[in-house]
Amino acid sequence: MSNESDYLLGINQTELDRLQFQHAVWGGVTNAFFDRLGVGAGWKCLDAGAGPGLVSADLRLRVGETGEVVALEPSEMFLAWFRDVIARSGWKNVHARTGTAEGAELPAGYFDLVFVRWVIAFVPDAEAFLAPLVRALKPGGLIAIQDYYYEGLSLFPRGGAFDRMPDVVRAYYKSGGGDAYVTGRLPRLFRTLGLELADFSPHQLAGRPGSGPFEWAQRFFLPHIPLMAEKGLITREEAAAFTADWLAHAADPDALFFSPVVVDAAGRKLEQESSGGRSEIPGHGRS
Numbered sequence: 001m002s003n004e005s006d007y008l009l010g011i012n013q014t015e016l017d018r019l020q021f022q023h024a025v026w027g028g029v030t031n032a033f034f035d036r037l038g039v040g041a042g043w044k045c046l047d048a049g050a051g052p053g054l055v056s057a058d059l060r061l062r063v064g065e066t067g068e069v070v071a072l073e074p075s076e077m078f079l080a081w082f083r084d085v086i087a088r089s090g091w092k093n094v095h096a097r098t099g100t101a102e103g104a105e106l107p108a109g110y111f112d113l114v115f116v117r118w119v120i121a122f123v124p125d126a127e128a129f130l131a132p133l134v135r136a137l138k139p140g141g142l143i144a145i146q147d148y149y150y151e152g153l154s155l156f157p158r159g160g161a162f163d164r165m166p167d168v169v170r171a172y173y174k175s176g177g178g179d180a181y182v183t184g185r186l187p188r189l190f191r192t193l194g195l196e197l198a199d200f201s202p203h204q205l206a207g208r209p210g211s212g213p214f215e216w217a218q219r220f221f222l223p224h225i226p227l228m229a230e231k232g233l234i235t236r237e238e239a240a241a242f243t244a245d246w247l248a249h250a251a252d253p254d255a256l257f258f259s260p261v262v263v264d265a266a267g268r269k270l271e272q273e274s275s276g277g278r279s280e281i282p283g284h285g286r287s
């Protein structure tokens with residue numbers, strides 16, 4: 001992705017509001033990931049594709065006065081919002097930088113942590129996106145990625161139009177050049193880029209109408225189903241059937257929504273450059 005207008009889900013206030021709600025629903029999963037990785041005081045962190053800096057702000061709480069957080073993001077609108085947060089909080093060690101992972105000039109061997117949430121599934125070339133981020137890591141530093149392995153999406157009771165939605169969302173990502181299964185490719189990409197796999201954990205949320213997960217999904221599907229039709233991925237009749245099925249479930253207090261799988265994947269930069277991916281990791285090596 002070369003500029004902000006390419007971002008599949010759009011750059012506007014509705015998307016900013018959706019990202020805030022999304023963080024309220026999924027922030028616990030993200031922070032549990034940081035707990036497992038031991039992110040703490042003094043760490044230098046890069047939040048790549050930071051959006052309005054919601055995770056950057058959480059990272060600042062962890063790293064404190066002695067650490068550093070850089071939010072890298074191509075959208076000026078999202079960054080303006082986060083610059084305001086930085087100013088109001090009086091943070092001197094949090095920086096909002098405009099740019100993409102592929103295009104930004106990042107210091108080599110600098111960061112203890114590079115974090116990437118819900119970005120890599122949108123980019124056309126995951127390796128070209130990751131390589132500069134890995135260069136910016138210190139030897140021994142961690143890259144931590146959260147994104148979809150787009151299975152598991154479901155509305156219960158089943159049997160309606162929405163059962164076909166996983167295929168449509170995967171095609172929607174593809175239409176923007178992305179890959180909704182990108183996390184499945186991460187172990188191999190990590191090996192190629194000289195990282196050892198440090199964590200690979202799938203997560204799924206579920207809830208009834210009115211719950212955080214249900215509302216989170218509704219804020220995505222109701223505005224995006226018409227856009228899927230505009231792109232020609234579904235007909236207008238299918239769009240109407242998807243929306244009607246969603247609203248019927250939303251009106252049933254005992255219906256359930258299951259989220260797609262979100263994977264936490266972390267890679268540790270090897271002390272020496274990989275000579276073609278021969279490192280073996282306990283529990284993850286080749287047999």
Ligand SMILES: C[S@@+](CC[C@H](N)C(=O)[O-])C[C@H]1O[C@@H](n2cnc3c(N)ncnc32)[C@H](O)[C@@H]1O
Pocket residue numbers: 001002004007009019023048049050051052054055072073074075078099100101102116117118119122123129
């Ligand atoms: C779904 S939002 C996620 C924002 C944030 N990471 C979060 O979890 O709240 C995806 C963000 O990635 C940004 N983005 C897209 N392509 C990018 C790239 N190549 N490099 C850096 N950021 C990118 C978009 O502008 C958008 O703000």
